[in-house]
Amino acid sequence: MALVSVELEAREFEWEFAPGRSIRGFGFNGEVPGPLIEAEVGDTIDVRLTNKLPQATTIHWHGVRVPAEMDGTHAVQPPVEPGGAFEYRFTVPDAGTFWYHSHTNETEQLERGLYGPLIVRGPDEPKLDHERVLLLDDLKLGADAGAAAFGDEHEHHAGREGDVCLINGRLEPELNVAGEALERWRIVNTANTRFVRLSIGARAFSIIGTDGGLLPEPMRATEVLVTPGERVDLAVGPFAEGERLEIEALPYDRGKGETPPVVFGTLRVGAPVTSHAEVPGTLRPIEPLAADNAEVTRAVSLKALMHGGHDQRADPVRVGELQVWDLVNETGQDHPFHLHGFFFQIIEENGAPPPVVSWKDTVNVPRKGQVRIAWLPDNRPGEWMYHCHILEHHAMGMMAHFAVVA
Ligand SMILES: [Cu+2]
Secondary structure, rough: OOOEEEEEEEEEEEEEEOOOOEEEEEHHHHOOOOOOOEEEOOOEEEEEEEEEOOOEEEEEEOOOOOOHHHHHOOOOOEEEEEOEEEEEEEEEEEEEEEEEEEEEOHHHHHHHOOEEEEEOOOOOOEEEEEEEEEEEEEEOOOOOOEEOOOOHHHHHHOOOOOOOEOOOEEEEEEEEEOOOEEEEEEEEEOOOOOOEEEEEOOOOEEEEOOOOEEEEEEEEEEEEEEEEOOEEEEOOOOOOOOEEEEEEEEEEOOOEEEOOEEEEEEEEEEEEEOOOOOOOOOOHHHOOOOOOOOOOEEEEEEEHOOOOOOOOOOOOOOOOOOOOEEOOOOOOEEEEEEOOOOOEEEEEEEEEOOOOOOOOOEEEEEOOOOEEEEOOOOOOOOEEEEEEEEHHHHHHHEEEEEEEEE
């Protein structure tokens, strides 16, 4: 069990998202994304955050089962003021693709770049030829080549969608992949609002993991919807030398009209390698948490959350008591629901069971739709929260605090 020590300095910097094009960014250690934090299951991560920004900030460890007091929300810590520092320390119990990001003035701080990847590796991971971490984002530019002004009234309701698309902080980069290689792509949607119905040149790939690590078995697909906050792990390839494929988001209507297809980047296939990689037919067992007929313990109305405001409190839950929640969306927009600190399983989406059981911390609740989830509060009492991960909706008050009590 190793100790992984990381220094993160949040500061303003000139974020060059394309050659010769930059905005005044907010970054960790002067880069977007922030540094990749890598650990093995059971390691302890110690992060010293120093705030050199002109405004207060905190860090949320999205998906990591941290103690409540390390969760980075205002309910558990005072914001780190300019010039201040804070030490986050926690062990990482689960393998998976996670990310860290500001949890203060998020609409501006994430848009300006305060996020980074966190990878936790387990002992039995599939070994593919190569691995990439791809953080998908977009950026809304203003007239003066900076980020567009924040707090626009329309954005409160519709969310903020950018006009340029980025992978790992760069505008439409070209990625080089070796011919015949099978790669593991760890994908995170870090955008404020943009939904990504991901396609890689319309070619088939295998979905091997979600928010909370590996699936029981790989699922073949030619597209996958990744909403803000969500992660997917894919096995991608093999491709033939000379191929050129677009990494793009296909049209999607989240209730604001269908978006046109947008390109995030290009994949260029180079000289072939000899691949010894294959995706195992089984990845890891996941036991269903709740029976199909499990009694619903709570209904969460996203519409009610939308009008609840920031002091909204939900009923506490007790350690060890199975939670079965109906997430009910009576609004005309999709909302990606994020539960802090705990993984859940989806029991049904609009009345139908999901194609596969998996561990999630963020799930899209379709407009006029319903998603039933099950989760178990393990022994980490304290103050937790859930919210819509469209950051403008969260800022507007589409959230609630609740306590896990012993
Ligand atoms: Cu929302």
